[in-house]
Amino acid sequence: MSTVKIEIKEVSKSYGEKGPTVLKDVSFNINHGEVIAILGKSGCGKSTLLNCIGGFETIDQGQIMLDGTAVTKPSKRCIMLMQNYGLLPWRSVRKNVELGIENSNLPTADITKRAAHYLQMVGLEDRANALPSELSGGMQQRVAIARALAIQPEVILMDEPFGALDTFTRYYLQDELKQIQQREKMTIVLVTHDIDEAIYLADRILIMKPNPGEIHKEVVLKLPKDRNRADADFQHYREIIFNEFQFTHDKAAIEFNI
Numbered sequence: 001m002s003t004v005k006i007e008i009k010e011v012s013k014s015y016g017e018k019g020p021t022v023l024k025d026v027s028f029n030i031n032h033g034e035v036i037a038i039l040g041k042s043g044c045g046k047s048t049l050l051n052c053i054g055g056f057e058t059i060d061q062g063q064i065m066l067d068g069t070a071v072t073k074p075s076k077r078c079i080m081l082m083q084n085y086g087l088l089p090w091r092s093v094r095k096n097v098e099l100g101i102e103n104s105n106l107p108t109a110d111i112t113k114r115a116a117h118y119l120q121m122v123g124l125e126d127r128a129n130a131l132p133s134e135l136s137g138g139m140q141q142r143v144a145i146a147r148a149l150a151i152q153p154e155v156i157l158m159d160e161p162f163g164a165l166d167t168f169t170r171y172y173l174q175d176e177l178k179q180i181q182q183r184e185k186m187t188i189v190l191v192t193h194d195i196d197e198a199i200y201l202a203d204r205i206l207i208m209k210p211n212p213g214e215i216h217k218e219v220v221l222k223l224p225k226d227r228n229r230a231d232a233d234f235q236h237y238r239e240i241i242f243n244e245f246q247f248t249h250d251k252a253a254i255e256f257n258i
């Protein structure tokens, strides 16, 4: 039986006292070990919602609970993976991966061991002493993933994590992430503009609509974990989502990758 990891209950938020309502009465649950993708047109509040879940933004109304405890500030149990990687340019790859755990109570030998383990997991153990500037964008994102995993969070929030990468690197990292998620069983909330990425990775897709940001539709992906982008079932879900965004009509939303 699946257990609820995160509860989002009637969350509303605006920026500033007189700002427009960015999120209105947003409610949904995320189960332990589930991968949720959030899709929606630009400005509908996806990043705001992710920041609220991570405790980086306060909410005006409602509640966000992680394992039954209200989220009021960021915590290492629930961390954010950014699109721009957030690597420190003066630190080696290894030192970047150690960043999130070096102020923990772990002995130095364990910190080194854990960083090496996750670097190996993303296939970068031989680049441990390189600087981020010596790596490709895809490799830098793998360092960021290793750094996030080294913290051993229960939840990873991802804001367009592969948006800046070329198609092949994106596919490669999507596969890598999928394997790691299945091994480590962490919960993932993924904001993306890439419909294929959402169908490929998620158990459930939430489609948001703007002004104010609300959950418009939930699509449960009844697909095996191993997915093929060319399968008829995959196309079926594409069509459902395309229709939601009126791709088949004249108001095509060009910000989505297909």
Ligand SMILES: Nc1ncnc2c1ncn2[C@@H]1O[C@H](COP(=O)(O)OP(=O)(O)OP(=O)(O)O)[C@@H](O)[C@H]1O
Binding pocket: 015, 022, 040, 041, 042, 043, 044, 045, 046, 047, 048, 049
């Ligand atoms: N720090 C902020 N201060 C004021 N307004 C903000 C702030 N962050 C976001 N907004 C506003 O909130 C609304 C939702 O923004 P948000 O970034 O959450 O949308 P999004 O769906 O993630 O957009 P995109 O897909 O373009 O990244 C937008 O109107 C945006 O201008």
